[in-house]
Amino acid sequence: MNDMTLTERNVDIKDIKIAASNVQVHYGETHAIKDVNVSIEDKTVTAFIGPSGCGKSTFLRCLNRMNDTIQTCSVKGNILLDGEDIYDKRVDVVQLRAKVGMVFQKPNPFPKSIYDNVAYGPKIHGMARGKSELDEIVEKALRRAAIWEEVKDRLNAPGTGLSGGQQQRLCIARAVATEPEVLLMDEPCSALDPIATAQVEELIDELRQRFSVVIVTHSMQQAARVSQKTAFFHLGSLVEFGETGQIFTNPNDPRTESYITGRIG
Numbered sequence: 300m301n302d303m304t305l306t307e308r309n310v311d312i313k314d315i316k317i318a319a320s321n322v323q324v325h326y327g328e329t330h331a332i333k334d335v336n337v338s339i340e341d342k343t344v345t346a347f348i349g350p351s352g353c354g355k356s357t358f359l360r361c362l363n364r365m366n367d368t369i370q371t372c373s374v375k376g377n378i379l380l381d382g383e384d385i386y387d388k389r390v391d392v393v394q395l396r397a398k399v400g401m402v403f404q405k406p407n408p409f410p411k412s413i414y415d416n417v418a419y420g421p422k423i424h425g426m427a428r429g430k431s432e433l434d435e436i437v438e439k440a441l442r443r444a445a446i447w448e449e450v451k452d453r454l455n456a457p458g459t460g461l462s463g464g465q466q467q468r469l470c471i472a473r474a475v476a477t478e479p480e481v482l483l484m485d486e487p488c489s490a491l492d493p494i495a496t497a498q499v500e501e502l503i504d505e506l507r508q509r510f511s512v513v514i515v516t517h518s519m520q521q522a523a524r525v526s527q528k529t530a531f532f533h534l535g536s537l538v539e540f541g542e543t544g545q546i547f548t549n550p551n552d553p554r555t556e557s558y559i560t561g562r563i564g
């Protein structure tokens with residue numbers, strides 16, 4: 300993808316959080332991702348869009364090695380986080396996933412209390428020296444996920460007892476509690492009503508002040524609202540990547556244009 304080289308996009312190398320090159324993904328015989336090159340910038344929301352089955356989620360899962368959990372899946376190519384190869388044999392995937400957190404399509408709180416959902420990651424990563432430090436981390440994460448006021452009086456209640464929108468914000472709190480550098484979100488609003496969606500979108504905008512967010516979405520309105528960069532995938536290839544405004548108003552590739560005008564999808 301020549302239009303994404305650093306020089307042409309005028310992006311300083313220090314602003315690149317994740318650099319993926321020549322990424323290929325197979326599920327057995329299925330060639331799901333075909334030679335994808337993309338640079339994800341720091342403190343930016345990047346949206347992955349494209350028709351169903353084009354490989355958006357597969358590529359997203361490459362960025363924190365979530366595909367490792369799928370037996371038939373093989374990932375080739377190079378993915379660097381701050382210049383370091385995340386597929387290097389020496390990389391501890393648990394640490395990697397704390398740095399590159401993930402929020403899934405369906406809210407999936409653990410069958411534990413609200414407090415324990417958020418405290419779990421910081422505990423296993425030894426981030427707190429005692430109970431009061433852990434309490435602070437939990438409160439900070441719940442505040443950042445804009446759900447503190449709603450749950451502060453029932454931290455010991457089960458996370459699964461919250462509404463869908465609250466559960467998703469709890470999952471976001473759980474993901475931000477380990478102080479990630481990148482947050483991957485796979486259709487985070489697809490199970491939410493418009494009010495909860497608006498809350499999560501507002502939150503995404505706040506989160507990007509601190510780190511880079513990559514969001515897979517089927518909603519072009521959502522991509523246009525929340526992202527600064529957009530990547531359009533089609534049949535496993537990254538067809539076009541650029542400023543969100545440009546992709547939606549003046550795409551370079553006819554396939555992007557067909558998708559955003561509703562002719563393919």
Ligand SMILES: Nc1ncnc2c1ncn2[C@@H]1O[C@H](COP(=O)(O)OP(=O)(O)OP(=O)(O)O)[C@@H](O)[C@H]1O
Pocket residue numbers: 326329331349350351352353354355356357358369371
């Ligand atoms: N676990 C899996 N095993 C086998 N094939 C898979 C698996 N997950 C995805 N695929 C295949 O890989 C391709 C890309 O799928 P992927 O889910 O990444 O697309 P997507 O763009 O995220 O789709 P959607 O928008 O429908 O969620 C598809 O052909 C899909 O059938």
